[in-house]
Amino acid sequence: MDIMELLRTKRTYRRFDQSRPIPPEALADMMEAARLASSAGNLQPLRYLAVQSPELTEAVFPYTYWAAALTDEVGRPKEGRHPVMYWAVLCEKDSKNASIRVDAGLAMDNIITAAWYHGIGSCMMGNIDRDKIREILKIDPSLEILYMIAFGYPAHTSTVVSPDETGSLKYSMDAQENFFVPKREIKDLIQIL
Ligand SMILES: Cc1cc2nc3c(=O)[nH]c(=O)nc-3n(C[C@H](O)[C@H](O)[C@H](O)COP(=O)(O)O)c2cc1C
Structure with missing residues (x-):
């Protein structure tokens, strides 16, 4: 590609x-x-839990919240359309590493890019019930869940569009459950000196 x-x-x-x-x-x-991702100071503070057992992925699902722009009821995938794998992105509890979320972003992007190369789609998730997920996955109390990532072969398309005349950046979904994601125009985003 x-x-x-x-x-x-x-x-x-x-x-x-x-x-x-x-x-x-x-x-x-x-x-x-994940292993190759850049890391501030090369400290590599992140750890991961990859969850693919159907029992566990289904147990985690109710504690993940989908497409806030659409309401959870509409945005939440229906039966047969759930993720088949999650990754938990973990770090030490109360980490003093000021760049930890930059590291997490870079690592998540590496991971989802490798997945997409294989045609596997993903959703990075910050809107999750961390306490419940920690309990289900028996995550060590010394570790904190920064994000979850949901994975699976996509059952819809997602298209980048220009913002409408109101300039709204709210993404939308049509009757076939295909997504449309407004992205700002380059001229509104970047100045070249
Ligand atoms: C850090 C982060 C957390 C996110 N958390 C959620 C989430 O909890 N639930 C969800 O449905 N989407 C979540 N998203 C996906 C965003 O809503 C999505 O990136 C945005 O709508 C733009 O769409 P795009 O990724 O196709 O460009 C998250 C994205 C990022 C980067």
């Missing part, structure tokens, strides 16, 4: 083909992508 085409299509996906698990070769690339 051409790099700019990859960046155009590497969107957030929120409905998945629940009958298709993540193949081992894709998981191997996602793990290597």
Whole structure:
């Protein structure tokens, strides 16, 4: 895939083909992508938990919140469209590392890019019930969940559009559950001196 085409299509996906698990070769690339991510001071403070057992992914699902712009009721994937894998992005509790969320962002982008290279879509998730998920996944109390990432083969498209005349950046979903994501125009974003 051409790099700019990859960046155009590497969107957030929120409905998945629940009958298709993540193949081992894709998981191997996602793990290597996590390992290779840049890290402030090269401290590599993050740890990950990759969850693919259907019992656990289904147990986690109710504690993840989807598409706030649409209301959870509309945004939440229906039965048969749930993620087939989650990754928990973890760090030491009360970490003093000022760059921890930059590291997490870079690592998540590496991981979702490797997944997308294999045609696997994802949704990074900050709107999650951390206490419940920690309990379900038996995460060590010394670790904190920064984010979850949901994965699966997409069951919809997502298209970048220009903001409408009101300038709203609110994404939308049509009757086929395809997403449309407004992105600001370059002229409104970047100045060249
Ligand atoms: C740090 C972060 C946290 C996010 N948390 C959630 C979330 O909890 N639930 C959700 O449905 N989407 C979540 N998203 C996805 C954003 O809503 C999405 O990136 C945005 O709508 C733009 O769409 P795009 O990723 O296709 O460009 C999150 C994205 C980021 C970067």
